[in-house]
Amino acid sequence: MIQNLSGYTLPVFACASAIAALWHLQNKNHSDTVSLDLIEPKKTVTIPIQQVARIKQNTALAITVSVPGANLDLTRNTPIWAIVELKENNDNNEKEQIIIKGGEGIGKQIKNNNHPAIYSYANQLLKCNLKQYLNLGETIIVTIILPEGKKLAKRTSNEAFGVVEGLSLLGTSGISQPLSSPDQLESYQQELREKAKQSDTLVFCIGENGLNLAKQMGIKEQNLIKTANWLGALLVTAAREEIEDILLLGYHGKLIKLAGGIFHTHHHLADGRIETLITHGAKMGLETAILQQLLDCKTTEEGLQLLMKIDAENNYNWTARIYNSLAETIDKRSRNYVKNYIDFDVNIGSILFGRDRQIIMVSEAGKLLQNKLIV
Numbered sequence: 118m119i120q121n122l123s124g125y126t127l128p129v130f131a132c133a134s135a136i137a138a139l140w141h142l143q144n145k146n147h148s149d150t151v152s153l154d155l156i157e158p159k160k161t162v163t164i165p166i167q168q169v170a171r172i173k174q175n176t177a178l179a180i181t182v183s184v185p186g187a188n189l190d191l192t193r194n195t196p197i198w199a200i201v202e203l204k205e206n207n208d209n210n211e212k213e214q215i216i217i218k219g220g221e222g223i224g225k226q227i228k229n230n231n232h233p234a235i236y237s238y239a240n241q242l243l244k245c246n247l248k249q250y251l252n253l254g255e256t257i258i259v260t261i262i263l264p265e266g267k268k269l270a271k272r273t274s275n276e277a278f279g280v281v282e283g284l285s286l287l288g289t290s291g292i293s294q295p296l297s298s299p300d301q302l303e304s305y306q307q308e309l310r311e312k313a314k315q316s317d318t319l320v321f322c323i324g325e326n327g328l329n330l331a332k333q334m335g336i337k338e339q340n341l342i343k344t345a346n347w348l349g350a351l352l353v354t355a356a357r358e359e360i361e362d363i364l365l366l367g368y369h370g371k372l373i374k375l376a377g378g379i380f381h382t383h384h385h386l387a388d389g390r391i392e393t394l395i396t397h398g399a400k401m402g403l404e405t406a407i408l409q410q411l412l413d414c415k416t417t418e419e420g421l422q423l424l425m426k427i428d429a430e431n432n433y434n435w436t437a438r439i440y441n442s443l444a445e446t447i448d449k450r451s452r453n454y455v456k457n458y459i460d461f462d463v464n465i466g467s468i469l470f471g472r473d474r475q476i477i478m479v480s481e482a483g484k485l486l487q488n489k490l491i492v
Contacts, residue, residue, distance in 0.1 A: 124186015124293035125162065127197065128239035128286045129155065131261045132246050133164035134199035137179035139250055139257060141169045142203045153246045155291030157238065162291070167196070176202045185293040191269050192284070198262035205254060214251060215244045216258045222266020224275055224283035228473060234275075235261065239286035261286065274370060274416070278326065278472045287325060302347050306354045313358035315339045318489065321351065323367025323382075330474050331366055336490050349380025349454055356461040364486040365447065369440070369469040369477055370417040376446040380454055390417045397442045398424075403435060418472055437478070444469060444480035 136151045150163045169179040178200050183192045200220070217240055219225070219233025226232045243259060251257065263269075266283035270276075275285065312319060320336055321344045322328040328343045344351055348365075355363055365372060370390060374382045377393035395411050403411075407427060414420040424436040444467050451465045466483030470476045479487060 124184060125155075125164070125291055126185070126288040126293050127183060127192060127263075127284070128242050128288060129153070129162070129291045130164060130181040130183050130197040131199060131239065131286060132242050133166065134179040134181045134197055135201055135243055135247060135259045135261075136250070137166045137169045137181075138177040138199050138201035139203070139247060141171060141177040141179065142175065142201060143250065153242075156242055156245060157290045158292065160291070172200070173202075175204065176200060191272055195263065195265045195269065198264065200260040200262065202258040202260075204256045204258070214256050215247055216256070217243055218258065218260045219283075220260040220262035222263030222270075222283045223261055224266070224270060224280035224285050226279060227281055228279045233261075234280045234283065234285035234287070236285065236287050238289050242291065274368075274418075276418075278368075289325065289328075302345075302350055305342075305345055305347060305351060309342055309351060309354050310358055312339065312342055313355070313360055317360055318362040318364075318486070319355060319360050320364045320366055320490065321348065323348075323365070323371050326470075326474060327367045330470060333474075334487075334491060340490060346382040348375065348382055352380070352451060352455050352463070352465075353458045356455045356459045356463050359461065360463060362464045362486055362489070363451075363466075364483060364490065365451065365465065365467040367467075367469065369421065369443075369471060372447055372467060372469050373417055373443060375451055375467075376443045378450055380451075391420060393443070394420050394439070397439050397446070398435070401435065401438045401442055403439070407435075421471060421477070440469060440478035441480075444478045444483065448480050448482050 132153055133151050136153060141147060147169060150165050152161055152163050154161050164181060167180045167182055169177065171177045178198060181197050183195045183197060185193055217235060219235055224234035226234050247257065263284055270283050316339055318340055319342050320331055320340050321342055322331050323344055328341060331341055352363065371382055373390050373393050377389045379389060391411065391414060394417055395408055398408055398411060410423055411420050414423060424439065428434060428436050447467045448465050452463060455463050464482060466486040467480045468476055468483050468487065469478050
């Protein structure tokens with residue numbers, strides 16, 4: 118049955134586990150599946166339940182397994198547990214009827230007092246679906262556990278975004294969006310074509326963090342395109358739709374690949390990020406000893422922090438100089454990439470931000486586009 122299941126995000130499986138555990142406590146007829154409303158999109162789906170059991174008189178555990186569809190997702194087949202404790206709250210002392218906690222394998226946000234990395238969509242999904250099964254005066258404590266979360270997190274860039282010791286329940290939709298499967302490129306191109314009917318200026322938001330930052334900056338929804346790793350193909354598609362301006366807005370550890378001539382950014386296909394950072398360091402005249410330290414860095418975020426530390430201790434400006442070189446190169450190589458496929462001039466600018474979502478560098482073209490988009 119699992120093999121035929123459509124792809125959904127981790128919050129969906131967490132929610133299904135929580136519903137199954139609650140039903141078990143309420144002595145409802147148990148089946149091998151539960152149904153839930155994805156909210157975004159507005160759709161009811163059925164999720165298989167692997168196991169469910171009462172572990173205390175008022176506490177139950179249920180388990181689902183992640184099936185992300187066609188996506189190259191490291192969470193495929195990972196178990197998602199939900200422990201639900203049902204409390205009678207006759208005194209109504211609890212401020213919330215549904216309390217959600219992060220257990221083993223759920224990441225901690227180091228910039229937010231180690232708060233569990235369970236974000237808004239996951240919270241909304243859980244609360245909206247669970248509330249309908251609670252009576253007045255009942256409170257539940259839901260603890261989400263990812264037994265393999267710590268191990269899997271080592272293969273992600275979570276730490277670069279300040280999430281440690283596990284994975285995030287992240288996303289804005291219940292449908293898993295395949296970022297690397299070739300047969301999914303068409304859906305991204307179709308979204309771009311629809312947006313091209315509304316505006317001749319688009320912002321390519323690299324991932325969820327780029328999209329969130331763009332919205333915080335006040336850029337209108339009609340200009341926003343959340344891209345997958347198909348940046349090269351989407352740039353060419355935009356040119357074919359005669360998009361005049363494109364602002365690339367993304368995490369520096371992703372966009373830096375474009376400066377190295379890599380226009381499909383999934384890590385399974387190509388990397389070269391540290392090498393690109395070192396190249397631009399050498400171009401700016403960075404001394405050999407620091408270049409060697411950069412070579413020893415495991416991530417571009419670590420490299421950025423090293424440069425910022427050296428600047429702070431010595432009153433240098435290596436970070437700004439190197440990242441300005443990177444941003445201008447991203448713009449130039451992106452424009453040239455488009456020209457290789459279609460004879461149409463697209464003005465391309467870029468904004469690079471760090472793990473704290475603070476902007477590191479804006480290219481000259483990026484500054485002009487930023488002013489145009491934010492009124």
